[in-house]
Amino acid sequence: MDINFMKIALDLAKKGEGQVSPNPLVGAVIVKDAKIIGKGYHKEFGKNHAEINAILDAKDPLLGATMYVTLEPCTVFKKTPPCVDRIIKEGFKRVVIAQKDPNQAINGNGIKRLKNAGIDVEVGILGEEACKLNAFYNYNMKTKKPFISIKAAMTFDGKIADMRGESKWITSEDSRNLGMYLRFIHDAILVGAETIRHDNPHLDIRGYEKKRPYYKIIISKKLYIPENLNVFKTSGETIIFCGKDADQISIKNLEDRGVIVFQNKTSSNIDADFIRNKLFEKGIGSILIEGGASVFANFIEPNAINRMYLFYAPIIFGKGVSAFGKITPRYINNPMKLDICEYKRIGTDFFVQGEVCSPD
Amino acid sequence: MDINFMKIALDLAKKGEGQVSPNPLVGAVIVKDAKIIGKGYHKEFGKNHAEINAILDAKDPLLGATMYVTLEPCTVFKKTPPCVDRIIKEGFKRVVIAQKDPNQAINGNGIKRLKNAGIDVEVGILGEEACKLNAFYNYNMKTKKPFISIKAAMTFDGKIADMRGESKWITSEDSRNLGMYLRFIHDAILVGAETIRHDNPHLDIRGYEKKRPYYKIIISKKLYIPENLNVFKTSGETIIFCGKDADQISIKNLEDRGVIVFQNKTSSNIDADFIRNKLFEKGIGSILIEGGASVFANFIEPNAINRMYLFYAPIIFGKGVSAFGKITPRYINNPMKLDICEYKRIGTDFFVQGEVCSPD
Numbered sequence: 001m002d003i004n005f006m007k008i009a010l011d012l013a014k015k016g017e018g019q020v021s022p023n024p025l026v027g028a029v030i031v032k033d034a035k036i037i038g039k040g041y042h043k044e045f046g047k048n049h050a051e052i053n054a055i056l057d058a059k060d061p062l063l064g065a066t067m068y069v070t071l072e073p074c075t076v077f078k079k080t081p082p083c084v085d086r087i088i089k090e091g092f093k094r095v096v097i098a099q100k101d102p103n104q105a106i107n108g109n110g111i112k113r114l115k116n117a118g119i120d121v122e123v124g125i126l127g128e129e130a131c132k133l134n135a136f137y138n139y140n141m142k143t144k145k146p147f148i149s150i151k152a153a154m155t156f157d158g159k160i161a162d163m164r165g166e167s168k169w170i171t172s173e174d175s176r177n178l179g180m181y182l183r184f185i186h187d188a189i190l191v192g193a194e195t196i197r198h199d200n201p202h203l204d205i206r207g208y209e210k211k212r213p214y215y216k217i218i219i220s221k222k223l224y225i226p227e228n229l230n231v232f233k234t235s236g237e238t239i240i241f242c243g244k245d246a247d248q249i250s251i252k253n254l255e256d257r258g259v260i261v262f263q264n265k266t267s268s269n270i271d272a273d274f275i276r277n278k279l280f281e282k283g284i285g286s287i288l289i290e291g292g293a294s295v296f297a298n299f300i301e302p303n304a305i306n307r308m309y310l311f312y313a314p315i316i317f318g319k320g321v322s323a324f325g326k327i328t329p330r331y332i333n334n335p336m337k338l339d340i341c342e343y344k345r346i347g348t349d350f351f352v353q354g355e356v357c358s359p360d
Numbered sequence: 361m362d363i364n365f366m367k368i369a370l371d372l373a374k375k376g377e378g379q380v381s382p383n384p385l386v387g388a389v390i391v392k393d394a395k396i397i398g399k400g401y402h403k404e405f406g407k408n409h410a411e412i413n414a415i416l417d418a419k420d421p422l423l424g425a426t427m428y429v430t431l432e433p434c435t436v437f438k439k440t441p442p443c444v445d446r447i448i449k450e451g452f453k454r455v456v457i458a459q460k461d462p463n464q465a466i467n468g469n470g471i472k473r474l475k476n477a478g479i480d481v482e483v484g485i486l487g488e489e490a491c492k493l494n495a496f497y498n499y500n501m502k503t504k505k506p507f508i509s510i511k512a513a514m515t516f517d518g519k520i521a522d523m524r525g526e527s528k529w530i531t532s533e534d535s536r537n538l539g540m541y542l543r544f545i546h547d548a549i550l551v552g553a554e555t556i557r558h559d560n561p562h563l564d565i566r567g568y569e570k571k572r573p574y575y576k577i578i579i580s581k582k583l584y585i586p587e588n589l590n591v592f593k594t595s596g597e598t599i600i601f602c603g604k605d606a607d608q609i610s611i612k613n614l615e616d617r618g619v620i621v622f623q624n625k626t627s628s629n630i631d632a633d634f635i636r637n638k639l640f641e642k643g644i645g646s647i648l649i650e651g652g653a654s655v656f657a658n659f660i661e662p663n664a665i666n667r668m669y670l671f672y673a674p675i676i677f678g679k680g681v682s683a684f685g686k687i688t689p690r691y692i693n694n695p696m697k698l699d700i701c702e703y704k705r706i707g708t709d710f711f712v713q714g715e716v717c718s719p720d
Contacts, residue, residue: 155695156670156712157682158518163689170692297678310516312672314714315695318657318687322517327678329523332530335515335675343705350703350710352516354674 002096005029005036005068006126010098012041012050013070013133018184019044019211022285024071024101024137028054032065044211049074051083055090063091070130072101072110072123084113094120098130102141132341135355136186136286139306145276147286149307150296151182152323156312159320160291165198167291167321171313174347177207182309184208186288188239188279192295193220196229201290204234215239215284219270219295223250223261232257239282241275243268272304297326300336303358308338310352362456365389365396365428366486370458372401372410373430373493378544379404379571382645384431384461384497388414392425404571409434411443415450423451430490432461432470432483444473454480458490462501492701495715496546496646499666505636507646509667510656511542512683516672519680520651525558527651527681531673534707537567542669544568546648548599548639552655553580556589561650564594575599575644579630579655583610583621592617599642601635603628632664657686660696663718668698670712 012027020042028050030038037060040053048056051073055062073083073095087095095114100123101107114121131138136147153171154160161167171179183189183205191201196218203216214236218225223246231238239260242251245268251261262278264270279287289295289305299305310323330336338354345351372387380402388410390398397420400413408416411433415422433443433455447455455474460483461467474481491498496507513531514520521527531539543549543565551561556578563576574596578585583606591598599620602611605628611621622638624630639647649655649665659665670683690696698714705711 154518156518156668156698157684158514158516162691162695164691166692168692300676300678308516312712314698314700314712315690316660316684316687316698317690317692317695318660318684319689322682324517324676324678327676329679330675330677331522331524332526332528332677335522335677338516338674338676340674340708343703343710345703348700350712352674352710 001034002068002122002125005031006070006096006098008036008039009068009070010126010129010133012039016042016044018208021045021136021187021212022140022283024134026050026069026071028067028069030054030058030062030065030067032060037065046079049080049083051087052080055086064093066094066096067092068096068125070098071134072097072099072106072108073114074101074106075109075113076105084110087114088117088119092119094122096125097121097123098126099134102138104141135307140280140285144280146187146280146284147306148276148289148299148304149182149186149287149309150289150299150305151179151309151311152291152296153179153311153313154323155315155317155320157316157318157320158322158324159317160293160323161321162317163319165321167199170315171311171349172347175311175313175349175351178346178351179311180205180207182288184210186286187212187284188215188217188287190217190219190287190289190295192292193218193224194294195290195292196220196231197224197226200230202230202234204236213237215282217241217279217287219275219298220246221268221270222246223254225250225254232259239279241270241278243270272299272302276304293321293323293326296324300324300327305356308352308354308356310354311346311349312352313349361394362428362482362485365391366430366456366458368396368399369428369430370486370489370493372399376402376404378568381405381496381547381572382500382643384494386410386429386431388427388429390414390418390422390425390427392420397425406439409440409443411447412440415446424453426454426456427452428456428485430458431494432457432459432466432468433474434461434466435469435473436465444470447474448477448479452479454482456485457481457483458486459494462498464501495667500640500645504640506547506640506644507666508636508649508659508664509542509546509647509669510649510659510665511539511669511671512651512656513539513671513673514683515675515677515680517676517678517680518682518684519677520653520683521681522677523679525681527559530675531671531709532707535671535673535709535711538706538711539671540565540567542648544570546646547572547644548575548577548647550577550579550647550649550655552652553578553584554654555650555652556580556591557584557586560590562590562594564596573597575642577601577639577647579635579658580606581628581630582606583614585610585614592619599639601630601638603630632659632662636664653681653683653686656684660684660687665716668712668714668716670714671706671709672712673709
């Protein structure tokens with residue numbers, strides 16, 4: 001019974017995808033006499049939390065009811081008052097929680113406060129599912145770094161472009177639609193300068209209405225960036241990273257056009273940590289890296305990748321640009337490993353989602 | 361109703377996999393008063409055909425019965441007398457056939473003879489499934505060439521070996537078991553000299569009892585083959601292809617050990633056609649090529665490959681040996697394409713089976 005209600009709460013939470021970051025996804029269900037009397041989820045950053053939406057949705061009196069909520073209710077004043085106070089005030093008898101909040105400001109305090117108020121509290125029902133759902137948030141809270149995913153569309157032989165560098169339309173339309181969804185659920189999309197110069201992508205999100213600020217990030221050591229790029233024409237903010245060799249006039253020109261420029265003043269390279277830190281400071285909790293091979297290597301080598309989304313199209317190029325060909329070789333006794341979350345056929349392509357296993 | 365009985369006949373036919381080549385896989389079901397009264401399949405090359413086995417299996421009288429058979433009954437004396445004569449003799453009323461026999465000696469003659477004897481004949485029920493089942497045989501009959509498959513076990517980035525050439529155990533045990541089944545259903549396994557020298561594989565079939573002659577084929581231009589290879593110790597016949605530079609003493613030595621040696625006397629190379637022709641003459645109807653990259657390219661470039669079995673393990677090597685890295689580049693507007701028959705998760709790996717699309 002508890003599991004069924006929590007499952008509904010988790011499904012509700014998922015509806016907030018793409019809209020609540022850097023907040024977590026949360027869903028809540030209110031049950032009285034084994035009947036659902038209220039449902040809610042966190043719909044948009046800064047707006048009501050799931051618990052409050054469920055309370056507002058309920059038509060029957062709440063005294064003695066049970067709340068199923070996917071994450072520990074908050075105890076802090078931020079954009080909204082603490083949910084814990086409201087739950088206590090409404091006279092709930094029992095609160096079932098899937099996951100303890102990893103945020104240090106809350107972590108266990110919500111549970112303690114509910115218990116002290118005489119409410120029965122149960123924690124861990126579908127806890128694993130809840131943790132998966134909030135993988136980005138949990139990682140952010142734990143490490144103070146953005147969660148980083150790689151998306152690569154390849155041929156069956158692992159090539160992201162042919163020998164001439166052509167890479168558009170390797171995978172099918174269905175795969176590209178899923179690619180849009182992946183952009184939607186992340187806070188930012190990141191590509192390298194070569195990808196920008198060669199493919200001139202829009203880096204926009206088609207088919208989804210995103211209400212959160214949305215970032216398009218380019219890495220360009222020397223800032224050789226043409227002026228008429230498509231990326232400057234689409235909505236969302238553009239951030240460019242450059243190294244110490246980039247000239248100040250180019251930086252000034254870009255800034256005048258509204259682009260945010262971060263320069264690594266100590267090196268001509270821009271390492272993954274520099275990027276992670278700057279972006280996390282800007283409130284970016286998740287990044288989708290779309291290429292190319294140099295950028296992949298730049299993040300994979302220092303072990304800065306959390307997840308991979310790999311699309312394979314049923315074609316073979318022979319020689320071409322290997323997705324991971326710029327990574328220092330790993331050997332059979334110590335390869336880079338992925339924990340597979342999903343294998344899925346998408347039209348004629350196949351799709352894999354895996355979490356990168358940290359070394360050791 | 362017809363479809364259900366034919367489905368049973370097809371399942372029976374499949375039981376002969378690995379045992380009947382160069383004959384086709386055939387299954388037969390005899391039905392009277394909507395009840396199955398006899399079942400049979402072609403179990404072993406040279407033994408009874410499916411129709412005869414079904415007739416022998418039947419306990420009730422056959423007069424007026426219907427036979428469902430996956431392939432047109434034969435009209436020729438070979439190892440066994442023509443099935444058509446027996447069907448007519450037993451007084452069958454109706455014969456339902458999935459696929460017309462592509463063998464020019466039969467092709468339609470069986471159907472004609474049955475009709476002339478006053479039997480109702482229907483052709484094409486589950487015809488597509490029957491054609492798929494006998495892909496090897498159909499191709500053999502049409503082209504007088506063996507059907508050639510590639511099996512490659514790769515990392516997620518398309519590597520069949522790491523930078524040092526290590527390639528053992530990339531994929532999981534479950535994948536390797538499926539690999540054994542693939543060996544079992546083909547008449548021969550083929551590898552290059554580098555694979556033989558580096559990996560020293562047994563090229564045997566573990567977990568399946570194969571009653572047909574079984575060939576282990578090595579391609580070695582100069583015949584630099586160590587004497588103590590594992591491949592010489594396992595059952596089955598060994599065939600080695602060499603070019604004109606191979607010395608006669610080496611050839612003699614190998615032949616003295618029971619190895620069949622085919623030398624291309626006009627070139628130091630051994631092209632795919634030379635190999636296909638020699639092997640087809642020896643009665644080999646299907647070949648599984650297991651590596652390495654040079655051999656793959658040697659067959660892919662002249663478009664001699666019919667099918668690919670690709671296994672992907674959730675690991676990444678970065679730089680390494682690309683499965684198809686020795687193929688002349690194909691471009692995005694004209695890549696080599698596969699028609700996907702199957703995507704399947706196998707433990708932590710995934711598996712793809714696809715038919716190579718010929719470049720029209």
